[in-house]
Amino acid sequence: MTVNDDSFTNWKNREEIAESMIPLIGKLHRERDVTVLLHSRSLVNKSVVSILKTHRFARQIAGAELSVTETMPFLKALTTLDLGPSQIDLGMLATMYKADERGLSVEEFTAEAVAGATGANKIDRREPRDVVLYGFGRIGRLVARLLIEKAGSGNGLRLRAIVVRGGGAQDIVKRASLLRRDSIHGQFQGTITVDEDSSTIVANGNAIKVIYADDPSSVDYTQYGIRDAILIDNTGKWRDREGLSKHLRPGIDKVVLTAPGKGDVPNIVHGVNHDTIKPDEQILSCASCTTNAIVPPLKAMDDEYGVLRGHVETVHSFTNDQNLLDNYHKAERRGRSAPLNMVITETGAASAVAKALPDLKAKISGSSIRVPVPDVSIAILNLQLARETTREEVHDYLREVSLTSPLKRQIDFTTAPDAVSSDFIGSRHASIVDAGALKVDGDNAILYLWYDNEFGYSCQVVRVVQHVSGVEYPTYPATAV
Structure with a gap:
């Protein structure tokens, strides 16, 4: 043979x-x-x-x-x-x-x-917890896919409704079609049907009510049989406690924002500070995709080496906030064509680190460049460490963190010699350490962190929702601490 x-x-x-x-x-x-x-x-x-x-x-x-x-x-x-x-x-x-x-x-x-x-x-199986999506854009639809996927056991989280503004004729058909087909993330894994008469999308047997509303204060969720629900706001329209409190309507128990929160709204990065959420907290934020990408590896590096200061430069895919072609935009530079230009812009991720890692004393600065790719970004984290080390030591440490540490769901690791951004579409981790690009010189370490700023972030959102709903089940064997 x-x-x-x-x-x-x-x-x-x-x-x-x-x-x-x-x-x-x-x-x-x-x-x-x-x-x-x-x-x-x-x-x-x-x-x-x-x-x-x-x-x-x-x-x-x-x-x-x-x-x-x-x-x-x-x-x-x-x-x-x-x-x-x-x-x-x-x-x-x-x-x-x-x-x-x-x-x-x-x-x-x-x-x-x-x-x-x-x-x-063994713990008891939890009763299903109702979830409502307010807004059904890029993040909303990906979170919906994840919630439907995780409903297989009949327990855990149950997507009951989405709330959107009315869009005219065949609105629900078009929204269902966008859930079914995605130019970046591919076909929905399953079947989707639409009942226009009852304004319902049925995805893999999950009946999802489509509620049309222009303002949160006009919705009574109990009339749809929704009780004690977690509402995920994907619009980003309201970011402070006063604005997000508008969602606390009959049937809604907690509100989770998929954007950085302002004021006293807790910014949560699952794996890092989700255990600080108070049981009676009704409003919280999942921070930004970039904050989720940099905070876990930043914590890992600070735990092992100490971080004195750092700078993060993100090379970020363009988003819906930018214009397809040159046109007026209230923000500087974002009015220029997103698919045709690299666009320097700001990032709030560096300042958000302090909320997620209050014990980190290092000053972290940051900036961003939007580039003409539709998904997957890279964060370049340049750190001054408290002690000298070697590339080999950091390489092996981060690989072990990705395999056995409590951060293994957040930090992935790749040694692929020809890895490029499209390879990480669909990654469920908050960020992926590119081992080949890692640079270490004495007390200076530069980490290159890929992240699917859509799907990876959506996975982090769902993890936070699972945690606050009480359906985040323990993992075995227990990870090393």
């Missing part, structure tokens, strides 16, 4: 194993509210090839490819346990098992590693 024959046979064997994983992963998700992960990447509703690609990606960050032959025994072991709602990372299980020297069987090790989610320790 030739090398080619061996490779093909090996591939077919792995295909067969991955195919057999799908019903096990699906059953755990539907019946027990367990999300199976691989190095923080969900395997729920993934195809055979997607499962294999996710395993192969591990070599970029862990140094060696992870095979389904290694993870399948752990998945089988999970199906024998009395599991409660949780997230379980097969990659972490396999990695920790290799390092364990006690001679335990896979079944024994798995039972011990996820003991917090089994038997008397």
Whole structure:
């Protein structure tokens, strides 16, 4: 048999194993509210090839490819346990098992590693929490996709309604079409139908009421059967507590803003300061996409090396706030054609760091350049550290942070030698460290951080909403601190 024959046979064997994983992963998700992960990447509703690609990606960050032959025994072991709602990372299980020297069987090790989610320790499945989207633009539609995707178990978050201004004939049909097809993020994974008579979009069985309103104060959500809901404001029209309080109508319990909050509105970056949200806080902000991209790696670097000062330069994709062609704009430079120019503009991300990381004493400055790409940006974080280090040390540290730390859902890591912006469309992390571009000289470190400023940010928003709603289930094995 030739090398080619061996490779093909090996591939077919792995295909067969991955195919057999799908019903096990699906059953755990539907019946027990367990999300199976691989190095923080969900395997729920993934195809055979997607499962294999996710395993192969591990070599970029862990140094060696992870095979389904290694993870399948752990998945089988999970199906024998009395599991409660949780997230379980097969990659972490396999990695920790290799390092364990006690001679335990896979079944024994798995039972011990996820003991917090089994038997008397398991938490109860939460009742669905209603969610309302106020505004249905770029972020609103991506958040909708994520909420629909995560509704598979029937628990957790339930998208009940979207609120928009009336747009004339076939308004709901056009909005459903924009949810179904996206020029950047591709087709919606599932089916969408429209009931114009009842003003309802049905996506993968989720009935979503479309409410037309010009002002928050005109809506009574209880008349649509909505109770105790979390409203996500995607318009950015109101950013302070007074303005956002207009959303606290009958049926609405909390308001989450998908833009930087002003005044005393808490700016939350999931993974960094989400645990500071007070239980009775009704209004909060998820800050900006750039703030979410830079704060987790900034915290990681400050924890290990100390940060004395820093500057962030973002090279940012253009947004709807800019003009397609030269035309009047109230802001400087943004009136010039977005697809044809690089446009220097301001960023509030640097000043927002203080809200998310109040213990960081370093002064962080920032600026931004909008460039002619529709999605994915890069933040260049230039830091003066409190001690000298080497490129190799920082490289290995950030790789480990992306794999095993509490920030592993926020920070990803790539060693791909020819990575470019479009490679990170659809990334669910807040930012991705580009290992090849990393520069370190004594006490100076320069990090290049890619981020999908649409989808990655939307994932962070949903994580915050899960947290405040009480449906953010614990992850096992427990991450290193």
